[in-house]
Amino acid sequence: MSGQELTARHPEPTVRRTSESCGQTSRRKRKPRLAAGRARALGLATRGTTNPNRLRRIDRWLVGTPWVADVVRGAADPLVVDLGYGSSPVTTVELAERLRVLRADVRVLGLEIDPERVAAARPAAAPPRLEFGRGGFELAGRRPVLVRAFNVLRQYPEEQAAPAWRTLLDRLAPGGLLVEGTCDEIGRRCCWVTLDVGGPRTFTMACRPSTIDTPSDLAERLPKSLIHRNVAGERVYALLAELDVCWAKAAPFAPFGPRARWAETVRLLADQGWPVLDRWRRWRLGEVTLPWSAVAPARPAPSP
Known part of the structure; x- marks a missing residue:
């Protein structure tokens, strides 16, 4: 897990007495609460590990993507929430610094469920530009225009991803966006979904091309909504397979460096009819963005 994961204590299981005469009991584990009033922070316990610059690729995309x-x-x-920053506030501090190129008065609020992590982060605060507080999916009652939530849903069952999205989207300011995804421990392989109040809009993959053998290496970092769909018959599986084919065809570009090979791979992907949304400048950074419809699951997730 990462600095972008929510942390909370697991709820105590409820005990239901089924036979008082013989003293037998059965335990039923509560499902995580993804919607509630403002009084209670919502989320599940995670490791909360993080590293400096782990989310640099996501931040670069946020700042460099016009829409x-x-x-x-x-x-x-201009309130931005960094949800589940983990045991260190470093990636939240970095986000606040990077967003200042967009407007000087942007405010970043880092939210964590664990009070000890909130207390540990507060020395890094610089109010009102950068603050830290306790909160989870309910966003501490705030209405941000942008939420960055990385490695937050990784430990959740697949069927809880969509309800978590809806809980967050319902708390955005009008016109706001949610960017939710997963990355590796040092931020070299990342995948994320960008959503507005209407639901998912785009899917992005980003990597350091010199660290992959094939583009499908990023499959292990697919977001929760897609990681279980990397099987035959699903769109994301077809995308990764096609990227691998294009990567092989782009081998003549390898002498010009891994970034050139990645850019040619994405160009070939677009030539095959895939609706690539970005252009060569982003491809050279090891990115590719497509509409959500290009990877959306072919069948609904199981019911919670």
Whole structure:
């Protein structure tokens, strides 16, 4: 887990007495609460490990993608929430610094469920530009224009991903965005979904091309909504398979470096009819973004 994971104590199991005469009991584990009032922080316990610059690829995309950056630039209240920053506030501090290129008055609020982690982060605060508080999926009652939530849903069952999305989306400011995904421990392989109040809009993969053998190496970092769908018959499986084919065809570009080979791979993918949304400048950074419809699960997730 990462600095972007929610942390909380597991709820105590409820005990239901089934036979008082013989003293037998059965234990039923509560499901995590993904919606509630403002009084209680919502989330599950995670390790909360993090590293400096772990989320640099996501932050670079946020700042460099016009339709995302414009949401922050045009916000009446430029509040951004970094949800589940983990045992160290370093990635939240970095986010606040990077967003200042969009507007000087942007405010970043790092939220964690564990009070000890909140207390440990507060020396890094610089109010009002950067603050830390206790909160989970309920966003501490705030209405941010942007939420970054990384490695938060990784330990949840697949069927709880969509309800978690909805809980977060319902708490955004009008026109706000949620960026939710997963990355490896040092931020070299990342995948994320960007959503607005209407649901998922785009899917992005980002990597350091020199660290992969094939693009499908990123499969292990698919977000919770997709990681169980990397099987034949699913769109994300077809995407990764096609990327691997294009990567092989782009081998003549290898002498020009891994980034050039990745860029050619994405160009070939677009030539095959995949609806790639970004352009060569982003491809050279090891990125590719497609509409959510290009990877959306072919069948609904199981019911919670």
